Amino acid sequence: MTHFTVKKLNTIIIPVKKMERSIDFYQNVLGLSLDYIEGSMAWFTIGDETSVMLHTIDKPEPVETGIVIELMVGDLIACVTAVKHADGTIIQEPVKREWGVIEAVIADPDGYRIWVVQPT
DSSP states (O other): OOOOOOOHHHHHHHSSSHHHHHHHIIIIOOOOEEEEEEETTEEEEEEETTTEEEEEEESSSOOOSOOOOEOOOSSSHEEEEEHTTOOOEEEEEEEEETTEEEEEEOTTTTTEEEEEEHHH
C-alpha cells in the first residue's frame, strides 16, 4: 500500500513535431484555450483544472504505443466537421455506443488518436 494519494490528473503532455501546426489544431480546430507559450512548450486548459502541454521534440514516440486522450464535447458532429474542414484525419466516423455515448476518433497533426464523445 502506498503512503501518498494521487489528487488529480494535472497535465497531459503531448510530444509534437511542429509546434505552430499543433497549436493551430488544438486551439482553432478543437477549441482549447491557449494559456501561454514558453520556449518549446505551449499550455492549454480543459475545463477548470486539467492542462494539456504541447512539447516540441525531435522524434515523438510512435503513436501506436501511446495512451489515448478522450474529450467530452457538447456537439460531436460539429467537432468532427471542424476536423474535416481543417483537413484533419477522421479515424472513425461517429458511432452510437451502447454505454451511452456517441463516439468518434480523430487524429491530431502528429497522428495521435483522440476519442471524442458526446453523451446520448
